[in-house]
Amino acid sequence: MTILFLKIVGAIALLIYGMKVMSEALQKLAGPQLRHVLGAMTTNRVSSVITGMFTTVAVQSSTATTVMTVSFVNAGLLTLVQAIAVIMGANIGTTLTAWIMSAGFSFKISNFVWPVFLIGLLLIYSKKRRYIGDFLFGMSFLFLALSTLGETRIPPEQLSILKDFFASCDPNSFGTILLFLFCGSILTFTLQSSAALMAITMMLCTQGGLPIYLGIALVLGENIGTTITANLVALTANTEARRAAFGHLFFNLFGVVWVLCVFKLFVNFACSFVGFNPTTNIAPVATQLTFALAAFHTCFNVTNTIILLPFVKQVSDICCWVWKPKPNKDDDDFRLRFIQAGIMKTPELSILEAQKEIHSFSERIQRMFGMLSQLIGEKNENKFNKIFTRIEKYESIADNMELEIANYLDHVSDAHLSDDTKGKIRAMLREISEIESIGDACYNIARTLNRKFSGKEDFTDKQYEHIHQMFALTDDALSEMNSMLNGHREDFDPNRSFNIENEINNYRNQLKNQNINDVNSHVYTYTVGTMYMDIIQECEKLGDYVVNVVEARMGTRKPEA
Secondary structure (H helix, E strand, O other): OHHHHHHHHHHHHHHHHHHHHHHHHHHHHHOHHHHHHHHHOOOOHHHHHHHHHHHHHHHOOHHHHHHHHHHHHHOOOOOHHHHHHHHHHHHHHOHHHHHHHHHHHHOOOHHHHHHHHHHHHHHHOOHHHHHHHHHHHHHHHHHHHHHHHHHOOOOHHHHHHHHHHHHHOOOOOHHHHHHHHHHHHHHHHHHOOHHHHHHHHHHHHHHOOOOHHHHHHHHHHHHHHHHHHHHHHHOOOOHHHHHHHHHHHHHHHHHHHHHHHOHHHHHHHHHHHHOOOOOOOOOOOOOHHHHHHHHHHHHHHHHHHHHHHHHHHHHHHHHHHHOOOOOOOOOOOOOOOOOOOOOOOOHHHHHHHHHHHHHHHHHHHHHHHHHHHHHHOOOOHHHHHHHHHHHHHHHHHHHHHHHHHHHHHHHHOOOOOOHHHHHHHHHHHHHHHHHHHHHHHHHHHHHHHHHHHHOOOOOOHHHHHHHHHHHHHHHHHHHHHHHHHHOOHHHOOOHHHHHHHHHHHHHHHHHHHHHHHHHHOOOOOHHHHHHHHHHHHHHHHHHHHHHHHHHHHHOOOOOOO
């Protein structure tokens, strides 16, 4: 009995691993195209559902589609209404897994798995086709696990106990249906895999005498259990992520409630598609029960989507009512907006979140630079000190953000990555380093202004005018950098940033020569001239850092002058 138990547990572990490997390989094969499709093909509710369905079929993971969708909502690329429609489609797409499992239980495919393993291994060592090899490996693991579960025979003495237990459960009792539904939810949450519990349910129905009505109750529970983890993780995320996760839970809960109201009628209807009569619970072939479970799973999600699709806006309103916006926090508080801890995701999704976080980082740094214009014109000591303290806090935030994003990217780099993704991570690490240097330059300018404010001397009107002109050029450079970080590389012309940097360099050289003449002519003191040029030089350095960010993002270098 111990060996049998270990064999079943091992097969389930292999099943989960196979699904994971297969899903990740498909996502790496699709790459950014999936993100582009998800962002572009959601113009209306129907197209959003279709997009969610085909994306999930493509990657064989509704979790991946849901996490990707939440990331898009966070980034402002999808509205909550679009996200909920995509999640509905993801629920339909994930039913393909049940059909794959039914096929695995129905046919003896273990003999065909070993050649596929060999082909997959050969492809893995081929650089261009290694993701196809990973996919074949994952698929082989999946079918080997299903074949093992299907061929595993429970000993007669245990089988009789199991059948006696299920025989004691009245499938016509509403209380028994609810009990099995609850057990399905808890087991799915515990196993962290609805696919694993679906495989167990199929095994119990084909061998253990589990009545189809109670097996379908377990399947209903799986639909709820698979949403619990996402909602728990979303508790640490932002408001939009919580709403999207709750939308998934609401969709499945609503479906379970109405199905329970017409339970037997709907089960009979779904099973009729595969020619099975649930009232007798007798199938000519035992594996017909597995197809009945798959048919119910598909009918449940398709019907539920048809019912709720016209009311997506109302579902969105309910999600907004349940999760109200968090109180506005001081923007001076350090927090990451897009990188969410705890949500399992693929490197492609992680890269998307990191890119959005870097854009948020650069916007914060530009706001920090904007404070310098307030600081230089402030004459009131209390107000000056308040702005200077805020800039100091922003400098500390910049240091923390660099470290947090770098640690996140370092964690992502531990995964099995494509060469393209490795290149993106290297570029991002350079971007955050240069953006943090921009923050240092801003702080150095603030310290110089603080020295000037504490002293008895002041800049001339002409110097103030030159500093403001230099600030305007520098702010233009930062604006170009932010536009580039927020869009697609193909749509951005790096020459605009290079030209602004050339203007900054030329203006710095002009002011440097003029400053020497003014000091020699005693227009102002050497001390004032030094502080003045410190500010101009830091702006020129800042422009260089901006160009470095642009080069890292665009994968190109500024032409030599």
